[in-house]
Amino acid sequence: MSQPAAVLPQRFNFARHLLELNTERAAKTAYIDDHGRMSYGELEQRVRRFAAGLLASGIRREERILVVMHDTNDLPVVFLGALFAGAVPVLVNTLLHAEDYAYMIEHSGAKAVFLSQPLLSCIKEALRKTDARPELVVSGSTLGEQGLFDMADLLAAEPLAMTACANTHADDFAFWLYSSGSTGRPKGTVHSHGNLFWTAELYAKPVLGIGSDDTVFSAAKLFFAYGLGNNLTFPLSVGATVILMAERPTPQAVFKRLVEYKPTIFYGVPTLYVAMLASEELPRKEDVALRICTSAGEALPREVGERFRKHFGCDILDGLGSTEMLHIFISNRAGSVRYGSSGQPVPGYDIELRDDRGQPVAPGEIGDLYIRGPSAALMYWCNREKTRSTFIGEWLKSGDKYTMDADGYYVYSGRSDDMLKVSGQYVSPIEIENVLIEHPSVLECAVVGKTDAEGLIKTAAYVVLVKGQSGSPQLVDDLKAFVKGKLAPHKYPRDIEFVPELPKTATGKIQRFKLRALQG
Incomplete structure (x- = not known):
């Protein structure tokens, strides 16, 4: 197995790790959302205050909190504050229906739901469909409504000292993401503190070359595995600045931020790149400051990548990741981009293509994709059958079909059921x-x-x-x-x-x- 170069200590809390990395950047801007800026110093204070307020509210270590929030400066505070306190944030899609939230509240056993004010009516409807009664904590004004808590009240607590940070193990449950295929109930995918560390060390730093001088902007939201790395794990691991956007990532909304804030790294998905290139409002190369872009979620068509590079003079690094592996483990790289492929394995990850009998396939033949690497999820919560069929020893069966060419580039053939x-x-x-x-x-x-x-x-x-x-x-x-x-x-x-x-x-x-x- 490929051996990662970095060393991860056994006792490890990812939130504390990020705060300590950025102690010398207190005045630098960490986040810019639709309402204002938050410096690294303000981020640290809010994270430690939130952790203290969370514990004072009665949330105990390893208890889950459901997080249904738009991409604003409050969301990184909630996520990191929960990790700092030893609680387990469960990030969920803000575009779901009440029935979905009712299921997730019950399935996760969440003690509290942290939500953005515009989502309040949907969450209230979800609670009418379940016997669960978590506390509701609102980001944005609660207008004094009875039975609701305002996140501002939690942030009024005295900040926890760094020494009061939960003394977690690198393999402790840290957070969940819900993964769902085309059928069946969503699966609660459980990740550790160490998994966040490895995605930054193995992909963000060596493949993206992300650094403190970068400003990053992701169309994928924080509640997705892809967006969580793009908007939090990667930039905060190097002291970069992050642009957050609460609204839907339409081409016009994306263009506005590319031109106004001049991000150097943009993270998109194939359908968005197609829509951007088709728009009459596509900015000129001179109006943006992009040095690199990424794509994930589906295979990026060759023609789309080539047109984008021709227009902006910047490559899109197409790659393959998953909720179960937390981020990208096969990727193209600057200087060796092969459009039409997902690229080559990210060092630190091992890839195998196997036939229906579990035997390796020859180059050029279609096979089931298996991955081995240190960022693999621990399990699906309360779903032993699916856990055992996906997490097979050291390997994870992705459900994707791929071929590998003679040069070691992997080409997507579709999902197994497609x-x-x-x-x-x-x-x-x-x-x-x-x-x-x-x-x-x-x-x-x-x-x-x-x-x-x-x-x-x-x-x-x-x-x-x-x-x-x-x-x-x-x-x-x-x-x-x-x-x-x-x-x-x-x-x-x-x-x-x-x-x-x-x-x-x-x-x-x-x-x-x-x-x-x-x-x-």
Whole structure:
């Protein structure tokens, strides 16, 4: 197994670790949100005050608190303050429905819910659907409403001394993130204090080259594993400045911050990059200060990466990560970017591609992706069956299908449940999508399997056209011919349907299972 160069002590609290790293940066700006700035000195004081207020409120070590908050300066305070006190923050998506929050409150056994004021009505509705009665603590005015606590009251506590920080072990439960596939209940993914340390040491510093001079901005929110690293773990590990944005990451909202704050590192997802490049408001290269960008969540189409680099003169480092591994473990790197691939293994992580019998596959063959590395989650909470099928000894089975080329670059073939078998051969929907998006009329697309009258699987494509284009039988024929000219004959989409938009998750991932459901 690859050996990490850094040394992690057994007794380790990640919040204390970050505060001690930045003691000499008290006056420097740590965060800029929609309402103002917070220096590193203010961050430390608020974290230690929050930890004291949390303990005074009756929350004990290892008890969970649900965090349903927009990306504002209060969120890093809540997350780090909970770690400092030894409590376990459970970060959850702010775009869910009341039924989802009711389940998560019950499943996590949260003693309190920390939430942004605009989400209060949804959380109240969630509580009407469960017998659980956690305390509600609101970031933003509570307007004196009975039964609610204001986060400002917790921050009025005398700060805990550094010596009063919870004496946690590197392997202690630190926080949860909920991971969910296309079906089934969300899974409570339990991570340790040490896992946060390793993602910064193995990926952020050597691959991104992040430093104290950087200003970073992430379209992915803090409640996602990708966003948590981008917006907190990585920048605070080196003393960088972070731009937070509470609103949805539309191209216009992203452009505003790229131009106004001049971040040097931007973290996005493929669907956002597509929308940015298609926008008439795309800034000029001279209006921004980007030195590097990243992409994750889905494979970045080659054509999108090349167009972005041509326009901005800066590469997008496409990579693969997961909630279970906390951040990216396969990545492209500056100076060796190969668009159309997820890159090469990040040093410190081992990668294997295996067949259905668990045996290694040959280069160029599709296999199930397995990962081994020090940032792997500890378990899924109260889900032994799924834990045992995912965390297999030292290895984690990702559920992704990949191929590896002769140079050691990994190319995404799709999720295991997205793979198609056409004419007895595995077909990757991603491969077909990457060809379709090269056509000048195509903005976005998704490919799924469709069963024909004889019960055989054929490929079907859903296509979003660029602005000003309209679908026609002639364009259908052109797209089929375009794919036939680049791929094996059995791979071209037999059916092509033009749609105004594709169904997506809150992270921008295309929900192919919804498109499959349309096939009947």
